Amino acid sequence: MDLVGLPLQRASSFTQFTTLSPPSVLKPTHRAGEQISMAFVFKLPANLQGGISHYNFTGTSKRAVNTSITSRQNSSIRMCSSYSQILKQSPPSTSQKSAPPIMVNGCTGKMGRAVLEAAISAGLQPVPVAFSSTEDSGKILDVAGKKITVHAPIDRESTLALIFEEHPDLIVVDYTVPAAVNDNAELYCNVGVPFVMGTTGGDRDRLYKTVMDSNNYAVISPQMGKQVVAFLAAMEIMAEKFPDAFSGYKLQVMESHQANKLDLSGTAKAIISCFQRLGVSFDLNQVKQIRDPKLQTEMVGVPEEHLSGHAFHTYNLTSPDGSVSFEFQHNVCGRSIYAEGTVDAVLFLAKKVKAKENKRIYDMIDVLREGNMR
Numbered sequence: 001m002d003l004v005g006l007p008l009q010r011a012s013s014f015t016q017f018t019t020l021s022p023p024s025v026l027k028p029t030h031r032a033g034e035q036i037s038m039a040f041v042f043k044l045p046a047n048l049q050g051g052i053s054h055y056n057f058t059g060t061s062k063r064a065v066n067t068s069i070t071s072r073q074n075s076s077i078r079m080c081s082s083y084s085q086i087l088k089q090s091p092p093s094t095s096q097k098s099a100p101p102i103m104v105n106g107c108t109g110k111m112g113r114a115v116l117e118a119a120i121s122a123g124l125q126p127v128p129v130a131f132s133s134t135e136d137s138g139k140i141l142d143v144a145g146k147k148i149t150v151h152a153p154i155d156r157e158s159t160l161a162l163i164f165e166e167h168p169d170l171i172v173v174d175y176t177v178p179a180a181v182n183d184n185a186e187l188y189c190n191v192g193v194p195f196v197m198g199t200t201g202g203d204r205d206r207l208y209k210t211v212m213d214s215n216n217y218a219v220i221s222p223q224m225g226k227q228v229v230a231f232l233a234a235m236e237i238m239a240e241k242f243p244d245a246f247s248g249y250k251l252q253v254m255e256s257h258q259a260n261k262l263d264l265s266g267t268a269k270a271i272i273s274c275f276q277r278l279g280v281s282f283d284l285n286q287v288k289q290i291r292d293p294k295l296q297t298e299m300v301g302v303p304e305e306h307l308s309g310h311a312f313h314t315y316n317l318t319s320p321d322g323s324v325s326f327e328f329q330h331n332v333c334g335r336s337i338y339a340e341g342t343v344d345a346v347l348f349l350a351k352k353v354k355a356k357e358n359k360r361i362y363d364m365i366d367v368l369r370e371g372n373m374r
Contacts, residue, residue, distance in 0.1 A: 099123045100350040101167040103160075105131045105184065106176035106199070108150060110309060111335055113143060115173055115198075118339035120144040124346065127163055127170065131156055157187060164193045169353075171346045174199050178263045182206050189214035194353050196345045198224050198338070200266035211361050217353050221364040222266020224341035228330055229364040232270055236365070239277040247279030248320045256290035256300045256312040264289060268313055271328075280317070306333040341367075 102119055106112040107130045116126055120143065130148050132139075137152035151159060164170050172193050174184055178201025185207050188195040194217035197207070211218045223229050238245070255268045264287060272282055290312075296302040302310050310333050317326040341364065348367045352359070 099125045100346060101125050101127050101170050102173055102346055103127050103130055103163065103170060104148075104173045104175065106174065107141060107143070107148060108132045108136045108139065109175060111198070111338065112173075112175040113141070114335040114339040115175060115342050116141075116143045116146070116148070118336065118343050119173075119346065120146060122343045122347075124343065127167055129159070129163060131160075132176075157190060160187065160191045160193065164191055169350065170194075171196065171349055171353075173342060173346060175342075178202050182210070185210045185218075188218075189216045192216060194218060194349055196342060196349060197221070198342055201263040208361065215360060217349060217357075217360050219345040219349050219362045219364070219367065221345070222270055224339075224345065224364060225332060225337040226341045226344065226364070226368060227337070228267060228332070229341070229368055231328075231330060232267065232274075233365045233368065235271055235274040239274040243277055244279035246275065246317055246326075249280050249317045249326075250320075251275055251280045251282045251286075252288070252316045252318075253282070253286070254288040254290065254300070254312075254314045256296050256302060256310065258308050258310060259291045259293060261291070265311065265313065267311070271313070271315060275315070275317070303333060309333070309335050 102124050104112050104116050104119070104126060107116050112130075119126060126143070126146055126148060128147055128149055130141075130150055131153065132150045134152040134154075136150045139150040141148040141150065160172075170193055172188055172195040174181075174188075174195060175198045176184060178199065181197065181199050181202025184199075185195070185197065185202075189210050192214070197218060197220045200222050207220065211220070221229070223232060251272075253268060253272060255265045257265060264284060268287060269284065272284065272287070276282060290296055290300055293307045296307060296310075296312075297304055300312050302312060310331075312331045313329065315328040319325070345364065345367050348370055349362065352362065
């Protein structure tokens with residue numbers, strides 16, 4: 001199978017020396033039927049001393065975004081009820097009062113809903129309101145027995161301020177769309193509510209500046225899957241410690257995601273940035289993005305049942321003379337790895353806010369370093 005323009009040899013054509021497992025601290029959290037796989041392959045041609053060596057690391061644990069908070073359409077909107085009325089209908093129990101309250105914006109999408117399910121399972125208490133697009137306004141979601149009323153963008157700042165007043169420990173989670181990232185961040189910072197930004201895309205420099213200028217707390221990460229983040233952390237260390245180690249090498253990148261993922265993978269951007277610091281010349285427009293379901297099943301090997309939610313990435317490095325190649329691969333089916341990582345980010349951020357930490361902006365590597373993931 002040819003994923004990135006280079007023929008991939010079968011594992012049987014290599015001498016396999018070792019298979020590693022992820023560290024015990026990174027416990028897989030995927031559900032039955034979901035897969036997470038990561039592979040790292042080092043290949044040397046047979047005519048070099050020692051023949052061909054093959055090192056394979058395999059673990060096993062994705063992300064869809066399809067709702068926006070920032071629709072500016074001027075249309076009459078029928079609200080099911082006011083926030084205060086909704087709050088009175090479902091007061092928190094005594095046991096729930098100790099759990100961090102969360103608001104998941106974009107919960108009409110598959111990723112947002114997965115986060116809600118994981119959060120409720122972990123004991124977090126969702127507030128009974130979330131923002132989404134005008135088209136979804138008035139919907140009432142039933143997630144694990146919790147009723148969530150969807151509000152449109154109209155009057156969202158005053159609505160969020162009221163919710164934050166009622167729930168001063170509130171953490172907002174954002175899984176909307178790339179075009180909504182910056183406006184949403186400005187909303188959260190204007191109100192002063194801490195947030196976890198799981199949505200990729202947008203103007204990232206502007207995003208960080210918005211948070212810094214407001215002195216708000218936030219976890220911002222293009223990747224919420226803990227095991228994939230650990231791989232990214234290892235790449236960051238390698239780039240820092242061994243700059244230009246791959247100078248002159250040619251890089252080819254393929255990434256496949258569900259058809260409704262609009263932007264280039266944030267994880268791919270981060271990994272490519274590491275390779276660039278390692279001396280590789282590569283432009284983001286060279287990434288081969290696969291969104292065609294037929295190609296995804298026939299060429300990439302995505303299981304048909306996971307076409308609506310997957311993340312398959314391959315990074316292939318080849319030496320200038322073609323005698324050495326390296327291949328890094330991480331394949332994810334399903335969304336639970338991201339949902340569980342997001343819950344860890346919420347719990348992490350709630351601790352930092354409560355402790356009034358001086359540092360205000362965090363990423364998932366910070367969450368990993370904390371070492372107390374579920």
